[in-house]
Amino acid sequence: MTEPMTPLWEVFIRAKAGLAHRHVGSLHAADAEMALQAARDVYTRRGEGVSLWVVPSVAITASDPGDEAALFEPAASKPYRHPTFYPVPKEVGDM
Amino acid sequence: MTTFVMPFDYVLGLADDALVLGHRLSEWCGHAPLLEEELALANIGLDLIGQARALYDHAGALEGKGRDQDTLAYRRDAPAWRNLLLVEQPNGDFAVTIARQFLYSAYAAPFWRAMTASPDANLAGIAASAANETAYHRRHASEWLVRLGDGTAESRRRAQAAIDLLWPYTGEMFAVDGTVTALVADGIAADPAALRAGWDETVAAVLAEATLVRPADGWMQSGGRRGQHSEHLGYILAELQFLQRAYPGGQW
Numbered sequence: 001m002t003e004p005m006t007p008l009w010e011v012f013i014r015a016k017a018g019l020a021h022r023h024v025g026s027l028h029a030a031d032a033e034m035a036l037q038a039a040r041d042v043y044t045r046r047g048e049g050v051s052l053w054v055v056p057s058v059a060i061t062a063s064d065p066g067d068e069a070a071l072f073e074p075a076a077s078k079p080y081r082h083p084t085f086y087p088v089p090k091e092v093g094d095m
Numbered sequence: 096m097t098t099f100v101m102p103f104d105y106v107l108g109l110a111d112d113a114l115v116l117g118h119r120l121s122e123w124c125g126h127a128p129l130l131e132e133e134l135a136l137a138n139i140g141l142d143l144i145g146q147a148r149a150l151y152d153h154a155g156a157l158e159g160k161g162r163d164q165d166t167l168a169y170r171r172d173a174p175a176w177r178n179l180l181l182v183e184q185p186n187g188d189f190a191v192t193i194a195r196q197f198l199y200s201a202y203a204a205p206f207w208r209a210m211t212a213s214p215d216a217n218l219a220g221i222a223a224s225a226a227n228e229t230a231y232h233r234r235h236a237s238e239w240l241v242r243l244g245d246g247t248a249e250s251r252r253r254a255q256a257a258i259d260l261l262w263p264y265t266g267e268m269f270a271v272d273g274t275v276t277a278l279v280a281d282g283i284a285a286d287p288a289a290l291r292a293g294w295d296e297t298v299a300a301v302l303a304e305a306t307l308v309r310p311a312d313g314w315m316q317s318g319g320r321r322g323q324h325s326e327h328l329g330y331i332l333a334e335l336q337f338l339q340r341a342y343p344g345g346q347w
Binding site: 028042 | 129130131132134135138231234235238239242
């Protein structure tokens with residue numbers, strides 16, 4: 001659906017200081033400032049965050065689902081890349 | 096330390112402003128032009144209704160006759176309401192709703208900020224959250240007004256018509272009666288005259304960015320604070336109060 005007056009924006013929220021912004025959804029708005037306000041009203045009504053990003057959806061370059069096998073399959077056969085074969089000293093605690 | 100007793104009528108007027116405007120915004124529920132704006136208007140309405148509830152509780156306690164927030168909201172006829180005429184004006188088109196919100200919150204945000212210094216601790220507490228809420232309402236309405244005014248020829252025409260329509264209701268925000276004068280003299284309430292310059296500045300800046308013309312300050316409507324309302328309040332109360340009038344004390 002194309003809406004030239006109110007293009008699509010992707011919304012990212014930082015839940016609290018120190019955490020990364022996470023994608024939470026999208027919305028329609030006329031420009032960046034209106035998108036920011038709409039994001040505040042649509043996505044932070046229950047104290048979800050302390051910081052907002054809005055990004056024009058057209059600015060996102062996405063991988064092609066058809067390339068899934070070529071892009072991601074090769075990683076499946078390389079379990080040694082996961083740090084699961086190393087005993088963690090007790091003093092380290094939670095990682 | 097002196098204990099201050101705010102006049103019941105004064106707090107009631109603030110509560111009525113918040114409830115009536117909140118009710119007006121609730122009328123947009125299901126009718127807003129965008130899903131995003133639907134939520135924004137409902138959010139703002141809920142902020143205002145929340146302010147009203149706290150203010151009614153406080154007013155009821157000051158009055159000391161056992162009237163709680165529901166009694167005050169649901170069991171008074173129009174002449175007993177003390178809200179500004181501005182907030183009871185009909186939603187009109189989206190431009191009128193935005194213009195009304197802008198003109199009111201450009202006043203309410205600095206008003207509540209000033210009231211955080213009130214020696215009435217309850218009122219100061221309510222003011223602290225209301226100041227943040229109305230500052231956002233002002234921002235929301237300002238941004239919309241700029242885009243409507245500086246938008247298409249049609250949106251500009253409607254935005255200017257909305258400002259012109261509501262302008263005669265803006266003087267009442269800064270009008271003072273004997274009660275307010277006494278409260279200001281005692282340092283208990285914010286001085287409306289002192290808020291005037293800031294309001295003028297906000298309005299001038301936003302209207303300029305919106306390429307809209309500030310109407311001349313002619314004759315101003317008044318009477319809301321004395322219980323003399325436009326016909327519109329009666330219709331609001333008919334809808335707002337129907338259930339409690341038909342089923343007094345009904346709970347859900």
